[in-house]
Amino acid sequence: MRLEAFEAQGRARWTRIAQLLAAFERGESANAAELPALYRQLCHDLALARDRQLSGALVAELNELALAGHRLLYQARTGEIRGLGAFLTRDFPRAVRSELPLVAGLHALFYGLALALALLAWLHPDLIYSFIPQEQVSEIEQMYVASDAPVHEPRDASADATMFGYYIWNNVSIAFRTFASGLAFGVGTLVSVVLNALQLGLISSHLAREGAAEPFFSFVIGHGSFELTAILLAGVAGMRLGLALLAPGPRSRVAALRAAALSSLPIIAGAGLMLVIAAGIEAFWSPRLVPAQWKYAVGAALWLLVALWLGLAGRARAD
Amino acid sequence: MIDTVHAVQTPEGVDLALRVAGPVPRALAFGVDLLLQGGIAIALQIALSAFAGFGVGLYLIALFSLLWFYPVLFEVRAHGQTPGKRMLGLRVVQENGTPVGWSASALRNFLLVADFLPLFYLAGLIAMVADPSFRRLGDLAAGTLVIYADAPRPHVSRIPDVTPVPPPLALTLDEQAAVIAFAERAGSVSPERAAELAAIPLSLVGADEPRATLVAQAAYLVGRGR
Numbered sequence: 001m002r003l004e005a006f007e008a009q010g011r012a013r014w015t016r017i018a019q020l021l022a023a024f025e026r027g028e029s030a031n032a033a034e035l036p037a038l039y040r041q042l043c044h045d046l047a048l049a050r051d052r053q054l055s056g057a058l059v060a061e062l063n064e065l066a067l068a069g070h071r072l073l074y075q076a077r078t079g080e081i082r083g084l085g086a087f088l089t090r091d092f093p094r095a096v097r098s099e100l101p102l103v104a105g106l107h108a109l110f111y112g113l114a115l116a117l118a119l120l121a122w123l124h125p126d127l128i129y130s131f132i133p134q135e136q137v138s139e140i141e142q143m144y145v146a147s148d149a150p151v152h153e154p155r156d157a158s159a160d161a162t163m164f165g166y167y168i169w170n171n172v173s174i175a176f177r178t179f180a181s182g183l184a185f186g187v188g189t190l191v192s193v194v195l196n197a198l199q200l201g202l203i204s205s206h207l208a209r210e211g212a213a214e215p216f217f218s219f220v221i222g223h224g225s226f227e228l229t230a231i232l233l234a235g236v237a238g239m240r241l242g243l244a245l246l247a248p249g250p251r252s253r254v255a256a257l258r259a260a261a262l263s264s265l266p267i268i269a270g271a272g273l274m275l276v277i278a279a280g281i282e283a284f285w286s287p288r289l290v291p292a293q294w295k296y297a298v299g300a301a302l303w304l305l306v307a308l309w310l311g312l313a314g315r316a317r318a319d
Numbered sequence: 320m321i322d323t324v325h326a327v328q329t330p331e332g333v334d335l336a337l338r339v340a341g342p343v344p345r346a347l348a349f350g351v352d353l354l355l356q357g358g359i360a361i362a363l364q365i366a367l368s369a370f371a372g373f374g375v376g377l378y379l380i381a382l383f384s385l386l387w388f389y390p391v392l393f394e395v396r397a398h399g400q401t402p403g404k405r406m407l408g409l410r411v412v413q414e415n416g417t418p419v420g421w422s423a424s425a426l427r428n429f430l431l432v433a434d435f436l437p438l439f440y441l442a443g444l445i446a447m448v449a450d451p452s453f454r455r456l457g458d459l460a461a462g463t464l465v466i467y468a469d470a471p472r473p474h475v476s477r478i479p480d481v482t483p484v485p486p487p488l489a490l491t492l493d494e495q496a497a498v499i500a501f502a503e504r505a506g507s508v509s510p511e512r513a514a515e516l517a518a519i520p521l522s523l524v525g526a527d528e529p530r531a532t533l534v535a536q537a538a539y540l541v542g543r544g545r
Contacts, residue, residue, distance in 0.1 A: 002540070002541055002542025003476075003499065003540070003541035003542060004476065004541045004542045004543060005542045006542075007474070007476070011473075014473070015473070018471060018473075025398065039331075040331055043329065043331035043332070043333045044331075044333075046333050047332070047333045050333075050334075052492060053492050053493065053495065053496035054496075054499075055474065055476075055496075055499055055500070055503060055541075056496075056500055056503075057474045057503060058474040060474075061471050061472060061473060061474040062471075063335060063336050064469055064470070064471035064472075065471045066329070066333065066335055067335050067337070067416060068471065070327075070329055070335055070416050070417065071412070071416060071417055071418055074329070074330070074415070074416075074417050075417045075418045076417060076420075156372070157372070158371055158372020158373050158376075159372055160372075161372050161373045161375075161376035161377075162372045162373075162375040162376045162379075163376070164376050164380075165375060165376030165377060165378065165379030165380045165383075166375075166376070166379050168379065168380050168383050169379040169380065169382055169383040172383060172387075173383065173386070173387070176387060176429050176432065177432050179429065180429055180430050180431070180432035180433040181432065181433060181436065182433075183430060183433035183436075183456055183460070184433065184436055184442075188433075188436070241460070254459050257459060257460050258459070258460060258461075258462055260460075261426050261430075261460035261461060262422065262426075265422050265425065265426055268429070269425070
């Protein structure tokens with residue numbers, strides 16, 4: 001069949017499907033029952049037009065139409081995060097447990113390094129100045145050591161709100177960056193975890209020597225449960241990406257990366273949510289002027305909650 | 320053939336051609352989005368500065384959402400187009416041509432940080448140039464493409480109304496397509512160039528009036544006068 005006869009025969013169908021597709025694209029209701037048959041005919045027309053090389057411009061038109069139809073008919077929302085409740089009580093803890101070796105490894109690295117540095121800094125008090133600039137150390141000292149330090153002063157609600165926003169902006173962004181930099185063969189993630197361990201170990205040891213152990217630890221224990229765990233989980237997600245590139249196994253690197261990215265997405269999403277919770281605790285609970293024993297008790301309960309939640313929630317029923 | 324077309328085979332058995340977009344339009348779209356995000360941030364700062372402490376907290380949360388979720392929201396909710404991409408006529412789709420979902424969009428946008436490494440999106444640029452479908456690292460991990468989003472334009476025959484003349488030789492499909500393509504596009508090049516091009520298939524058109532002869536043959540080939 002020649003070009004113009006072909007066009008004369010098909011034009012009415014193509015105009016009709018173009019109208020339908022445009023209506024659906026705009027979100028209007030249209031006669032959906034008409035679409036599949038028109039779309040199949042369109043695919044047929046496209047194949048014919050291309051095979052007979054009727055006209056480049058006509059093939060381009062039919063191709064764009066078929067693409068729009070394909071987008072509409074074959075859109076699939078698989079692997080989506082189902083409701084927040086199901087995600088928090090089932091999908092996220094499961095995803096964390098499926099990466100148990102990495103979770104355990106990063107926790108061991110982080111807390112081992114922090115403890116080792118704390119001990120070293122206890123024995124060699126000047127060590128902290130090799131890693132953290134003097135001004136920053138004295139800033140931290142001012143926050144916790146002096147008797148008129150901010151941790152001993154009541155804070156008003158609007159300052160709490162400011163800090164809540166700041167913690168979300170700062171900490172969740174750090175977690176996302178820790179995750180993404182895992183794509184650099186895991187190096188970026190590891191550097192981030194090591195630097196965090198360094199800071200925690202050195203600063204807590206230094207403050208303990210300066211006699212500010214109680215104001216410091218009672219301040220951080222509450223949100224530490226969610227914050228430290230979430231940062232390490234962001235590290236787990238990042239390492240998953242890096243390891244997929246380093247050791248792709250039987251797949252190509254791109255295929256391994258794709259699978260790793262999909263499986264690490266719930267972990268980084270959950271870590272982000274945990275950091276929002278941590279920001280709430282850090283902004284509204286941690287600065288409250290209550291006896292340290294209360295702070296420690298609540299902090300311990302929160303650590304236990306995190307451990308039980310991530311360790312137990314969402315297990316399949318044994319039946 | 321070197322081409323920037325990514326073919327997708329549909330269940331109907333036809334290949335759809337996705338025209339992937341290169342680094343330059345994508346960088347421009349990114350720039351437009353950046354300007355828009357900056358504008359929104361400044362507007363928010365002015366609006367929220369009236370509420371002291373709470374305003375600052377809200378502003379920081381808004382800034383956080385703007386940085387990480389602005390592209391995700393638009394890509395999922397606005398047919399794969401952020402305002403910048405819409406302006407440049409681009410669209411984000413899955414590799415099979417279907418719309419992006421939340422997880423793919425979140426992945427490709429969070430991993431933009433990795434594309435930035437070591438500085439100024441060098442990793443992303445290298446990945447894009449090395450990949451036949453211009454995918455940056457985030458696209459590779461999420462399985463997405465950035466394509467040109469053209470609205471289908473009805474094809475209008477631009478072959479002028481001339482008396483059709485059958486070609487003196489039997490033409491293959493490729494040759495017929497070339498003759499038709501020439502006749503459709505002859506109006507968009509200078510008359511001298513059109514004449515020069517038409518004179519190439521000498522045995523087909525003869526020495527006098529090659530352009531008019533070729534257009535008349537094209538009119539015959541598209542089926543006029545029969």
